[in-house]
Amino acid sequence: MHRFYEDFTLPISLIFKNPFLNSRKVALSVAAGIVLLLSTLSESFGQATFRTVASGNWNSGAVWSIVSGSDGDGIPDADDDVIIRGAFTINVNVNSFCSNLQIGGTASGSLNNAGTVNINTNISLIVTNTVTVGGFGSSFRTGTLIFASGAVLQTPDLTFGNAGGTPGTPNEIDMAAGGILRVGSFTVNSTGITNNWTPGTGTVVMTTTNTLPTQDITSFNNLTINGGTTTLGVNTPIAGTLRIDGGTLAMGIRNITTVAAINMTGTSITGTGTITLAGDITTNASGTTASINAPIALGEAIEP
Structure with a gap:
């Protein structure tokens, strides 16, 4: 785009320097150039729907069909929808963006079966609307999402299991190697569908008011609350650290059945359920009040 702009402006400047051209010709040339420039901008930044035609890297035009x-560039951008299907695997190898991400096929045809997305080490994928892991219409149209260490996925909503899904190979979200899932809310569809959730060594960060799922995504390695109120859906084990960086964790009558450590930053945990704590509570309130208004049970004996 930048090169086009430079190449385009050069002949306009030459027109103005040419004494043999009258002002009407100059005006027409400038107007035509502006129309061409706007047309090119529109084409480059238009909204498109991409789907996979091969396995490979996200930033390779060879893996996509519009x-x-x-x-303009044949690579999904922040305003584009993306469908991963055809039993293809896409490696997110550079920091990337899209509007909606569908992992798993959604229509008839020989290539509309499973899809896999790998987010590579220290790479981020930002989805401005919804990520759906799992297709529909066939037992083969499943979705798999895999995080490498340091990988980041950010989305307002993650749907696990498509509402129109057919029983078959499980959908999968795998954080065994780590990574960060930064999400506003979860939607889980598992009627007749199997969804495999592996929290592994990963971190889930909840960014807005939500209620955690009552099925499938019910355990965590590290869980961070960073905005709004997060309400527990079921009794929840947390293998690593529970961080309350902003907002509130509302337990209600639910229990945190185990948690290795709690880190509080001027926010609160509320409820009548019990927190079974295996480690320390750290507060970093910085002049504000951090509070836990829930019973705490020590998960290990206290030595005298």
Whole structure:
């Protein structure tokens, strides 16, 4: 785009320097150039729907086909929808963006089966609307999402298991190697569908008011509350650290059946359920009040 702009402006400047051209010709040339420039900008930043035609890296045009709309560079951008299907695997190898991400096929045809997304080490994928892990219409249209160490996925909503899914190979979200899932809320569809959730060594960060799922995504390694109120859906084990960086964790009558450590930053945990604590509570309130208004049970004996 930058090169186009430079190449385009050069002949306009030459027109103005040419004494043999009258002002009307100059005006027409400038107007035509502006129309061409706006047309090119529109094409480059148009909304498109991409789907996979091969396995490979996110930033390779060879793995994508545009099924609707237009796009200037042939690579999904922040306003584009993306469908991963055809038993293909996409490696997110550079920091990337899209509007909606569907992992797993959603329509008839030989290539509309499973899809896999690997987010590579220390790479982020930002999805401005919804991530759906799992397709529909066939038992083969499943979705798999895998995090490498340091990988980040950010989305307002993650749907695990498509509402129209068919029983078959399980959908999967795998954080065994670590990574960060920064999400506003979860939607879980598991009627007749199997969803495998592996919290591994990963961290889930809840960013807005939500209620955690009552099925499938019910345990965590590290869980961070960083905005709004997060309400427990069921009794919840947390293998690593529970961080309350902003907002509130509302337990209600639910229990945190185990947690290795709690880190509080001027926010609160409320409820009548019990927290079974195996380690320390650290407060970093910085002049504000951090409070735990819930019973705490020590998970290990206290030595005299």
